[in-house]
Amino acid sequence: MTAKSRLGQNFLRDQAAVQQIIRAASPLEGRTVVEIGPGAGAITEGLAASATKLVALEFDPRLVVELQERFRGQIAEGRVEVVHQDVLEFDFSALAQKAGQRLVVVGNLPYYITSPILLHLAEHAEALEAAVLMVQREVADRVTAEPGSRDYGLLTVTMQLYGSTEPLFTLPPGAFVPPPQVHSTVFRWRFAPRFVELEVDKGSFIGFLKQVFAQKRKTLANNLRAAGYATGDAAATMERAGIKAMARAEELRLETLASLFREISAESPR
Ligand SMILES: C[S@@+](CC[C@H](N)C(=O)[O-])C[C@H]1O[C@@H](n2cnc3c(N)ncnc32)[C@H](O)[C@@H]1O
Numbered sequence: 001m002t003a004k005s006r007l008g009q010n011f012l013r014d015q016a017a018v019q020q021i022i023r024a025a026s027p028l029e030g031r032t033v034v035e036i037g038p039g040a041g042a043i044t045e046g047l048a049a050s051a052t053k054l055v056a057l058e059f060d061p062r063l064v065v066e067l068q069e070r071f072r073g074q075i076a077e078g079r080v081e082v083v084h085q086d087v088l089e090f091d092f093s094a095l096a097q098k099a100g101q102r103l104v105v106v107g108n109l110p111y112y113i114t115s116p117i118l119l120h121l122a123e124h125a126e127a128l129e130a131a132v133l134m135v136q137r138e139v140a141d142r143v144t145a146e147p148g149s150r151d152y153g154l155l156t157v158t159m160q161l162y163g164s165t166e167p168l169f170t171l172p173p174g175a176f177v178p179p180p181q182v183h184s185t186v187f188r189w190r191f192a193p194r195f196v197e198l199e200v201d202k203g204s205f206i207g208f209l210k211q212v213f214a215q216k217r218k219t220l221a222n223n224l225r226a227a228g229y230a231t232g233d234a235a236a237t238m239e240r241a242g243i244k245a246m247a248r249a250e251e252l253r254l255e256t257l258a259s260l261f262r263e264i265s266a267e268s269p270r
Contacts, residue, residue: 003178007060008110012042012134014175017186022046024168024188025106025132032099036087036107036117036133041067047106048080053099055081057090059110088113088120096127102191105131111180114139118159121189125162128191132168140167140185148251154213158206160254161198163191198258208261212249220247220260229264237263 003009012018021043025033028050038044038056040063048054048071056071058064064084074080083090087107096103105128109117114135121131135143138151143159144167145151159165168186173179195202211227212220220243221234235245241260243252252260 004060005178006112008037008112009039009060010108010111010176010178010180011040012108012175013177014171017169017171017175018043018046020169021106021108021132021134021186022050024186025104025130026050028052028104031104031129032095032101033104033106034090034092034095036105037110038067038082039063039108041070043106043108044071048074051079051104053079053081055083055095057083057085057087059084059086088116090120092121092124093127096124102127102129104129105133107131108134108184111136111139111182115155118143118155122158122162125191125193130191131189132186133189134171134184134186136180137170137183137185140170140187143189144187147253152250153216154209157209157213157254157257159189161195161206162193163189165189194254198255200258200261204265205258205261208264209257212257216248216250218248219245220249220252221245223249224264237267 003011030052032053033047033051035044035047035054035056038058044056056067058067061084064082067082068075071080071082075082092103105121121128141151142153142155144165145156166188168188170183170185172183212223214223221238224234238245238260241256241263243256243260
């Protein structure tokens, strides 16, 4: 079967990796699982065997027909559902409500829409328990980066706002057919949105993070001024949040950025 590269079709052929992904998402008994992009079914088979209910979301109609044929028995029993849909349109919250539980998400993602998928999952974070996702290595490095490292930035803190992330393992291009041009990394995201604990309003704080990470080379104080925050004494505000005057946003933990945001909001509520 020819793979459609415009749909990010790189099929996993490494059986050991398939087992590792399923273990990383386990235990699946009693759970409703959503697979993003089941493709030719490499991971689907194992998920269907372990999960109580599997919803497989595939955008390519040709693959949907094949999957429906292959899982006909389990579909008839109501244990598997193959849905022809764009994952970005899928309402995870509605499914979680119907299932009466938070969902487990698994996927070897189509890389051309990795960021939109991560943001879509973040929007439905309250409906999700955990996700085990394969992405290109560079994206996983950014998602799981530590403050002060080259890869730490807006993506890292945005993901952390919705829970914790950990890298699991990396695969070379040869683990896929056809091989992609990049290495791939599987990471786990355990969802636990932190807005209440950090005492920040979701929309305003995300807007603030976009502004402070806007220009990588600028200091935090300069990014704050450019964005119209901390119009008074930015250095004093930063000091109250425990931040050095010349600091850059890329050096600061999410908790510190939240405390700066609270200081700024108390000074000049927007
Ligand atoms: C990297 S492949 C993974 C296939 C399979 N899970 C595997 O590991 O071999 C990505 C899959 O996502 C599907 N896909 C692409 N865009 C999609 C979208 N917007 N919504 C759902 N699935 C999509 C592709 O057709 C493809 O089957």
